[in-house]
Amino acid sequence: MTAAMHVFDNGAALAEGLAEAVASTLSAAVAARGKASIAVSGGSTPKAFFKALSGKAIDWPKVTVTLVDERFVAPDGDRSNEKLVRDNLLIDAAAAAQFEPLYYPAATAEDAAAAATKQTAGTGHPFDVVILGMGGDGHTASFFPGGSRLAEALDPATPRGVMTMEAEGAGEPRLTFTFSSLQDARLLVLHIEGAAKKDVLAKAEAPGDEAEMPIRAILHRAASPLHIYWAP
Numbered sequence: 434m435t436a437a438m439h440v441f442d443n444g445a446a447l448a449e450g451l452a453e454a455v456a457s458t459l460s461a462a463v464a465a466r467g468k469a470s471i472a473v474s475g476g477s478t479p480k481a482f483f484k485a486l487s488g489k490a491i492d493w494p495k496v497t498v499t500l501v502d503e504r505f506v507a508p509d510g511d512r513s514n515e516k517l518v519r520d521n522l523l524i525d526a527a528a529a530a531q532f533e534p535l536y537y538p539a540a541t542a543e544d545a546a547a548a549a550t551k552q553t554a555g556t557g558h559p560f561d562v563v564i565l566g567m568g569g570d571g572h573t574a575s576f577f578p579g580g581s582r583l584a585e586a587l588d589p590a591t592p593r594g595v596m597t598m599e600a601e602g603a604g605e606p607r608l609t610f611t612f613s614s615l616q617d618a619r620l621l622v623l624h625i626e627g628a629a630k631k632d633v634l635a636k637a638e639a640p641g642d643e644a645e646m647p648i649r650a651i652l653h654r655a656a657s658p659l660h661i662y663w664a665p
């Protein structure tokens with residue numbers, strides 16, 4: 434499926450443009466179904482978008498925010514995506530949103546993934562909004578090249594839910610929604626910035642194995658149209 438490219442002059446313009454599109458989608462979901470859900474990625478790219486979205490006039494108490502993926506670290510640590518979201522998105526008007534974490538203080542990442550799957554079972558199916566990022570190695574979510582359970586994570590037959598992933602480039606053990614959980618979002622977005630990420634995208638769009646660049650699974654076989662938001 435051909436992706437729709439949304440190109441902006443700079444990161445600030447992209448943040449506002451993406452926040453507007455997401456706010457519109459979430460408000461439409463609340464109007465149609467009485468609730469809305471959004472799964473966001475961590476990393477360094479989304480901060481300005483989070484802050485732009487946090488001030489939007491949405492019926493936030495009816496919106497559930499969760500994460501596309503998480504590092505298996507406590508939510509007060511600097512590597513925590515939950516901390517990133519609490520500090521940059523769940524502020525201002527968006528402080529009234531519901532939040533469903535993926536990290537749970539379990540003995541193992543597997544136990545935390547099982548808890549996250551149970552706790553998020555009523556959210557999504559499909560998500561109203563999914564915001565994906567992409568690493569320089571072509572990973573998205575925690576679908577890393579060489580990942581311990583990559584084939585299972587990308588398998589369309591794998592049930593929706595949260596699973597563990599370990600990989601050389603991932604740092605801590607990861608908790609990630611499966612491909613099947615993310616790929617049919619009503620608004621499916623890939624948010625990347627900079628020339629280097631644009632080059633990575635071009636390589637990923639060329640024919641090649643998903644195992645080499647897992648973002649290819651989203652680019653080539655997501656059920657929903659993909660909206661790529663990019664600024665220099």
Ligand SMILES: O=C(O)[C@H](O)[C@@H](O)[C@H](O)[C@H](O)COP(=O)(O)O
Nearest residue numbers: 474475476477478566567568574
């Ligand atoms: O937990 C994470 O790190 C993210 O979910 C991950 O998938 C991220 O989107 C990419 O690594 C891009 O990260 P940057 O925005 O920092 O380049």
